[in-house]
Amino acid sequence: MERSRVLVVGGTGYLGRRIVRASLDYGHPTYVLHRREIGVDIDKIQMLMSFKKQGAHLVEGSFTDHRILVDAVKQVDVVICAISGVHIRSHQILLQLKLVDAIKEAGNIKRFLPSEFGTDPARMGHAIAPGRVTFDDKMVVRKAIEDAGIPFTYVSANCFAGYFVGGLCQPGHIIPSRDSVCLLGDGNVKAIFVEEDDIAVYTIKTIDDPRTLNKTLYIRPPENILSQKEVVEAWEELIGKELSKSSTSEEDFLTNIKGQDYASQVALGHYYHVLYEGCLTNFEIGDEGEEASQLYPEVVYTRVKDYLKQYV
Ligand code: NDP
Numbered sequence: 505m506e507r508s509r510v511l512v513v514g515g516t517g518y519l520g521r522r523i524v525r526a527s528l529d530y531g532h533p534t535y536v537l538h539r540r541e542i543g544v545d546i547d548k549i550q551m552l553m554s555f556k557k558q559g560a561h562l563v564e565g566s567f568t569d570h571r572i573l574v575d576a577v578k579q580v581d582v583v584i585c586a587i588s589g590v591h592i593r594s595h596q597i598l599l600q601l602k603l604v605d606a607i608k609e610a611g612n613i614k615r616f617l618p619s620e621f622g623t624d625p626a627r628m629g630h631a632i633a634p635g636r637v638t639f640d641d642k643m644v645v646r647k648a649i650e651d652a653g654i655p656f657t658y659v660s661a662n663c664f665a666g667y668f669v670g671g672l673c674q675p676g677h678i679i680p681s682r683d684s685v686c687l688l689g690d691g692n693v694k695a696i697f698v699e700e701d702d703i704a705v706y707t708i709k710t711i712d713d714p715r716t717l718n719k720t721l722y723i724r725p726p727e728n729i730l731s732q733k734e735v736v737e738a739w740e741e742l743i744g745k746e747l748s749k750s751s752t753s754e755e756d757f758l759t760n761i762k763g764q765d766y767a768s769q770v771a772l773g774h775y776y777h778v779l780y781e782g783c784l785t786n787f788e789i790g791d792e793g794e795e796a797s798q799l800y801p802e803v804v805y806t807r808v809k810d811y812l813k814q815y816v
Contacts, residue, residue: 509580517588523584528555528559541566570605573603577603592771628777636773662695663696663784672735674686682747685747689751691732695782697730697735698725699811701806702805702806722794724797
């Protein structure tokens, strides 16, 4: 089967760069939109040059230039957007409305994957403020896509391993301690952890798959559906030592959110829903979705216990 041509928007980002690499690895003619505003960010320029060396086509574009966006979109079959959406870095989810306009006008796109890659926003109508802005904005983009009749797949990637596993599920930590850990509540609520390169691979696997057309792809690798306590136990086994444990009650966690800066409040709200409420695992996937590790059993995903080995 001929592989779709893919345009990656946000290809210089934390997740986006992995999507570019996976797209190239799986033999898709791969286009990377880079923006003029990149200026003198030498790291990003060198990243783009490395993509070019691997065979990617670099396309200069800008969210402020509709014509150029339309022309970029016309060169490909599939658009994957991984624009920023984490307040502690940057949050530009609604910029995608301009991309949706361009895709609508171009009229040739077989599949659009907007920047989602987290908790399913359709299930987060009850989320607490201000963290709910992430889900609300992603829903605005979904509505624009669906109103425009653009074929889509939404990827619900659950917890990025780098943030959640690295920090033993503690907000503000991304390297595991060898001494202590603070459990969120009793630490027994199940979450789902996915290594970022695996997210990119599942994303690329799905773009030409009719089974995920106009559906949500949930990434739920079975061995990575774990509680915080189980993640901590995996780490303790690797370092051969038990950590000293404290715990934060749900009530204290919620009270503590209020005194934080805006970006931290957003992040803490997400941790709250994942690790106290269990929002990633408290539902069954229905007709509107498919599960990635079932659709693509050939993908050898990274187990949490193996992911943690890099920190030993
Ligand atoms: P990044 O912060 O790494 O940014 C990605 C891209 O956004 C960059 O390529 C950047 O382009 C682009 N960008 C930023 N500002 C603008 C702008 N004004 N105009 C055009 N492009 C811009 O994103 P992440 O990889 O952290 O996030 C990608 C997605 O993954 C988001 O939807 C986010 O919510 C989700 N996510 C999920 C997590 C989870 O645990 N489930 C964790 C983290 C993210 P440039 O290089 O040109 O600046």
